[in-house]
Amino acid sequence: MLGVILNPYHLQIVSFILINIILGISIYITLSSGQLSLGNAGFMGIGAYTSALLTINFDLPIFLGIILGAVVAGVFGILIGIPALRLSGVYLAIATLGFGEVIRVIFVNWESITQGSIGLSGIPHMGRELFKTFSLTGFDPDMLGLKNNQFIYLLVVLTLLLVNILLIWFFIRQNKSRVGRAFAAIKMDEKAAESMGINITYYKVLSFTQGAILAGFAGALYAHVMAYISPADFAYHRAVDILIFSIFGGSELIWGAIFGATFMTILPEALRFISDYRYMIYGVVLIAMMAFRPQGIIDVSLLNWFKKKLKLKRGGSLGIRTKKYN
Amino acid sequence: MLLEQIINGITLGSIYAIVALGFTLVFGVLGIINMAHGEIFMIGAFIGVLITSVFGLPLWIAFLAAIGVTAILGYMLERIALRPLRGKQGVSHLAPLISTIGVSILLENLSHHIFGAGNHPFRHSFAQIQFQVGSITIYLVQILIFAISITLMVVLSYWLSKTKAGKALRATAENLETASLLGVNTKRTITTTVILASALGGIAGILVGMAFNSVNPQMGLSMGLKGLAIIILGGMGNVKGAMAGGLLLGLTETMIVAYGDSGYRDAIAFITIIFILLLRPQGIFGKNTAEAGR
Numbered sequence: 001m002l003g004v005i006l007n008p009y010h011l012q013i014v015s016f017i018l019i020n021i022i023l024g025i026s027i028y029i030t031l032s033s034g035q036l037s038l039g040n041a042g043f044m045g046i047g048a049y050t051s052a053l054l055t056i057n058f059d060l061p062i063f064l065g066i067i068l069g070a071v072v073a074g075v076f077g078i079l080i081g082i083p084a085l086r087l088s089g090v091y092l093a094i095a096t097l098g099f100g101e102v103i104r105v106i107f108v109n110w111e112s113i114t115q116g117s118i119g120l121s122g123i124p125h126m127g128r129e130l131f132k133t134f135s136l137t138g139f140d141p142d143m144l145g146l147k148n149n150q151f152i153y154l155l156v157v158l159t160l161l162l163v164n165i166l167l168i169w170f171f172i173r174q175n176k177s178r179v180g181r182a183f184a185a186i187k188m189d190e191k192a193a194e195s196m197g198i199n200i201t202y203y204k205v206l207s208f209t210q211g212a213i214l215a216g217f218a219g220a221l222y223a224h225v226m227a228y229i230s231p232a233d234f235a236y237h238r239a240v241d242i243l244i245f246s247i248f249g250g251s252e253l254i255w256g257a258i259f260g261a262t263f264m265t266i267l268p269e270a271l272r273f274i275s276d277y278r279y280m281i282y283g284v285v286l287i288a289m290m291a292f293r294p295q296g297i298i299d300v301s302l303l304n305w306f307k308k309k310l311k312l313k314r315g316g317s318l319g320i321r322t323k324k325y326n
Numbered sequence: 327m328l329l330e331q332i333i334n335g336i337t338l339g340s341i342y343a344i345v346a347l348g349f350t351l352v353f354g355v356l357g358i359i360n361m362a363h364g365e366i367f368m369i370g371a372f373i374g375v376l377i378t379s380v381f382g383l384p385l386w387i388a389f390l391a392a393i394g395v396t397a398i399l400g401y402m403l404e405r406i407a408l409r410p411l412r413g414k415q416g417v418s419h420l421a422p423l424i425s426t427i428g429v430s431i432l433l434e435n436l437s438h439h440i441f442g443a444g445n446h447p448f449r450h451s452f453a454q455i456q457f458q459v460g461s462i463t464i465y466l467v468q469i470l471i472f473a474i475s476i477t478l479m480v481v482l483s484y485w486l487s488k489t490k491a492g493k494a495l496r497a498t499a500e501n502l503e504t505a506s507l508l509g510v511n512t513k514r515t516i517t518t519t520v521i522l523a524s525a526l527g528g529i530a531g532i533l534v535g536m537a538f539n540s541v542n543p544q545m546g547l548s549m550g551l552k553g554l555a556i557i558i559l560g561g562m563g564n565v566k567g568a569m570a571g572g573l574l575l576g577l578t579e580t581m582i583v584a585y586g587d588s589g590y591r592d593a594i595a596f597i598t599i600i601f602i603l604l605l606r607p608q609g610i611f612g613k614n615t616a617e618a619g620r
Contacts, residue, residue: 036420083604089419090359094554095603098596101551105596109589236547240431247424279435286428290421291410 006146011153015225017265018160019218024245024257025171026214031251032175033207034187036089038239039080039096040215042103045234047073047216048223049107049114052123055224062129066220073216074209081208085201100239107231119230126224127152130159156225163221167214171254183207215242237279244282247289250296259298330462331584332577337468337537339576340475344530345549346556346568347482348523354563355499355519361426362403364550365433366524370396370531371541372437375446392528400524403429404517430550438543445542448535471533478526479569486565495519499563548592555595558602 023044030037051069054060060068080099087095107114114120131152141151174180182203185193194200223229241264249260268278289296345367352360370392377388407425455466486492497505498515506512534549535541556575560567575598579591 036423087603090423091603093420093423094359094558095600097551098555098599098603101596102593102600105590105593109587236551240427243424243427276439277435279431280439283428283430283432283435286431287407287425290407290425290428294411294414294418294421 006150006154008149008153011150011157013265013269015153015156015160017262018157018164019222019225020241020245020261020265021164021258022167022214022218022221023242024249024261025167025254026211026218027242027246028251028254028257029171029214030208030211031246032180032187033183033204034190035084035204035208036093037096037208037211038093038243039099039103040211040242041234041236041238042096042100043073043077043212043215044219044222044238044242045100045103045107045229045231046076047219048229048234049120049219050216051220052120052223052229053113055124056120056122062124062126062224066217066224069220069223070213070217073219074213077209077212077216078205081205081212084208085204097236097239100234101236104231104235107234114231117231119228119232120223121228123223123227123229125152125227126159126221127156130155160221160225168254168258175254179203179206240282244286247296248285250298252295252299253303255303256296256298260296331580333462333464333468335577335580336573337471337576338580339573340472341530341533341537341572342552342556342576343569343572344475344478344526344533345553346560346572347478347565348526348530349553349557350560350563350565350568351519351523351526353557354565355495355516356408356422358408358422358426359554360403360520360523361423361550362407362429362433363523363527363553364546364548365430365437366396366399366403366546367527367531367534367549368541368543368546369399369433369437370528371448371535371545372441372446372531373528374532374535375448375541379446379448389529389532392532393525396524396528396531397521399433400521401517403524404520408516408520430546434543434546441543443543445540448539448541467536471537474529474533475569478529479565483565491515491518552595555599558599 023040026040026043027037030040047066047069049069050072051062051065054068055062055065080096084092084095108117110116131148134151134155141148144151146154175183182193182198185196185198186200186203190200219234222233245260245264246257247260248264249258250256264282267281268274274281345363348363348367349360352358352363373392373395374388377383377391378385403426407429408422411421411425457464457466484492486496494505494510494515495518497508497510498512498519502512505515530549531541534545552575556571557563557568559574560569560571575595578594582588582591582594
């Protein structure tokens, strides 16, 4: 039964969606403290190459490689984030864009290690490694009525889903905490936030670094899901992709980034015939969104409206009637 | 050898400078980084290829056509992507940046579809004319490029400082509201600025096509990013700074290619961006104000 529903192609798309959601959250987190970073593609590349090289050359377990990839990206995030504090708005966007391009040029030219623009192939695949461990315990996918191939992709999706749920839960919690409020205050007005006693330096670097870590983490996952990476994967277009996730979905809420990443990954797959025009449509979407709905599809008022609807439904007809008589 | 490299560097630098002039004009008046400028430049180059190679018409027609098309593009950019955002409540200051990124992706992929991904040669007999001075070869195109860029800069400086329209432009750049109170038609001034900047981009596009004999849809992106590097180097909104920054970057890049590792040529601009922004956000030629870079 399960074997019929699960199509490896669909599972692959779901895993892309899940990785893109992490990327969407990575730019949402930096935006939530009012910083626009266009360098997330660069951080993603750092994470991907770190993890891929460590697992290929030193036979490190994948999960260790992914964590190290995220850590290295985070270290770069701190290194860029601290001096970038002097910049804001457009200047920060340009500096981070420059950073991303420098990273890409280094990947292309450092041929002895990164194999230049040919890219790295033969990266251990996350699903296959997981499958090996499962096989050792004597588990056979046939018991679920699945083929090996399906089971491998299913394992990837389930792992990514677990990671996503943990991340989303963490960042929703963080938004409701002191840290989240500090980010929001800095976004609204930096000087006012500073006069309220918020340590701007600390929180801005924190949000920038969190974004870098997430992007590096997503990059490392990407490397082990694709099993092949090249510098072109982390170029300017990737930075724009990531930006679109958040801008289209809504940059005020974490749900905006999640929705944007999901929608923007499905759209070109669902409409195969327009996939050639994908970037043209992206361009039009960016222009139209800025002109008509600069806050993105999902914003606070839409979420509140949705919550109200949900409450009414849950309250049932009785709830509505009592309200009427009051 | 060195002299030849310097000439190449100046040629490249003059083109960079024209691209940067377009950036700096828009930034000076609107405070906006026009990310679509590189793609407008690329369209200008394609128009040049189309007119000279495909239709076989003379070069001056190509120039006129490129200026015309890019000016129209500039007008559309202003009407579609920039004007709707101006003066609107609750629009983040990053909105125009993102909107112009949208225009740039649209234009890049549009030309990708129309012209294909490959390189287009810029076939023109004019590009082959060369002189032998001692042991150095100078192409007529190189002299032309240098002359055009110097002329453009002189005319632009004169126009900005002496004519009424130029003064209106500078007044708008200083303060939009005050300028409009004093009777400057700021809407028209802004439109003029964007059109002028785009036309400059178009001219630079044709010059690049002639100098390097290759035009492709991706050239806009790298040129746009380099233009950004130059205006940051020269100080945002500073016309003379853009010229000097352009020449500096052109010379540095040529020297790196000649005597260093050519693979890192494209990285120079971006490393420059990062260091200048971090060490001297107002640019090398910029005024020293506390607000610069903020």
